[in-house]
Amino acid sequence: xxxxxxxxxxxxxxxxxxxxxxxxxxxxxxxxxxxxxxxxxxxxxxxxxxxxxxxxxxxxxxxxxxxxxxxxxxxxxxxxxxxxxxxxxxxxxxxxxxxxxxxxxxxxxxxxxxxxxxxxxxxxxxxxxxxxxxxxxxxxxxxxxxxxxxxxxxxxxxxxxxxxxxxxxxxxxxxxxxxxxxxxxxxxxxxxxxxxxxxxxxxxxxxxxxxxxxxxxxxxxxxxxxxxxxxxxxxxxxxxxxxxxxxxxxxxxxxxxx
Ligand SMILES: NC(=O)c1ccc[n+]([C@@H]2O[C@H](COP(=O)([O-])OP(=O)(O)OC[C@H]3O[C@@H](n4cnc5c(N)ncnc54)[C@H](O)[C@@H]3O)[C@@H](O)[C@H]2O)c1
Numbered sequence: 001x002x003x004x005x006x007x008x009x010x011x012x013x014x015x016x017x018x019x020x021x022x023x024x025x026x027x028x029x030x031x032x033x034x035x036x037x038x039x040x041x042x043x044x045x046x047x048x049x050x051x052x053x054x055x056x057x058x059x060x061x062x063x064x065x066x067x068x069x070x071x072x073x074x075x076x077x078x079x080x081x082x083x084x085x086x087x088x089x090x091x092x093x094x095x096x097x098x099x100x101x102x103x104x105x106x107x108x109x110x111x112x113x114x115x116x117x118x119x120x121x122x123x124x125x126x127x128x129x130x131x132x133x134x135x136x137x138x139x140x141x142x143x144x145x146x147x148x149x150x151x152x153x154x155x156x157x158x159x160x161x162x163x164x165x166x167x168x169x170x171x172x173x174x175x176x177x178x179x180x181x182x183x184x185x186x187x188x189x190x191x192x193x194x195x196x197x198x199x200x201x202x203x204x205x206x207x208x209x210x211x212x213x214x215x216x217x218x219x220x221x222x223x224x225x226x227x228x229x230x231x232x233x234x235x236x237x238x239x240x241x242x243x244x245x246x247x248x249x250x251x252x253x254x255x256x257x258x
Pocket of ligand 1: 015020021022040041062064090113184186187188191192193
């Protein structure tokens with residue numbers, strides 16, 4: 001017999017949920033009683049993850065850059081599960097290049113997925129969250145939303161922007177019972193930063209723990225360690241937190257790295 005879930009009765013949309021942190025969040029949220037809509041552009045993987053989760057999950061093709069795609073995802077959520085009470089803006093892409101080598105096309109590409117996507121997501125779900133009687137929006141920023149890293153101008157721009165949008169949205173939406181917070185992961189073991197992935201150019205093909213050997217916890221983080229923080233923010237356990245930054249970085253930003 002299942003005990004009470006920490007997200008019982010909640011309906012969540014999670015973007016970028018076909019793999020990595022978004023997948024971990026979808027699995028954990030469903031285990032805790034939520035019904036989840038997984039959005040991504042990796043249709044085969046997203047469909048497979050939703051099928052494994054079972055009746056509490058749906059996969060929708062959701063390109064976060066596209067307004068019509070957001071309307072479709074919301075329609076599926078409301079039709080199958082009811083008004084949306086949780087949104088995790090998790091979808092993101094990373095590219096490495098120095099400032100002087102960064103092209104306008106690359107800057108726009110990151111802006112559209114990481115920043116415009118989250119804006120569209122927040123704007124889309126607000127009326128549904130009002131119908132649900134309130135809600136929680138979790139924006140996945142980064143330690144790159146709190147500090148600069150050489151070679152990441154366009155990524156850092158989007159992750160700082162997410163932090164600012166989070167605070168402004170929290171101020172506007174608080175009176176409606178909608179909380180908005182940002183999560184700032186450090187290095188997390190997903191395809192984004194694995195050797196051969198998007199960040200390879202920064203760290204070389206070293207083992208991931210080796211790349212993070214100078215952080216206080218001396219290791220890379222795991223997707224579930226961010227999913228647990230997202231679970232806390234999605235749930236009513238975080239009922240007095242809004243407009244705030246939640247860091248899970250193994251201590252990366254605690255001080256200078258030797
Ligand atoms: N992995 C890390 O070290 C790290 C650190 C800090 C922050 N983050 C952030 O965490 C979030 C999740 O990343 P991850 O580590 O799970 O990486 P990941 O690359 O495994 O997952 C990102 C997901 O976003 C999806 N996506 C990309 N473009 C999309 C679009 N236009 N529409 C919908 N989905 C799209 C991808 O298909 C993928 O499933 C991202 O926002 C990332 O910037 C990651």
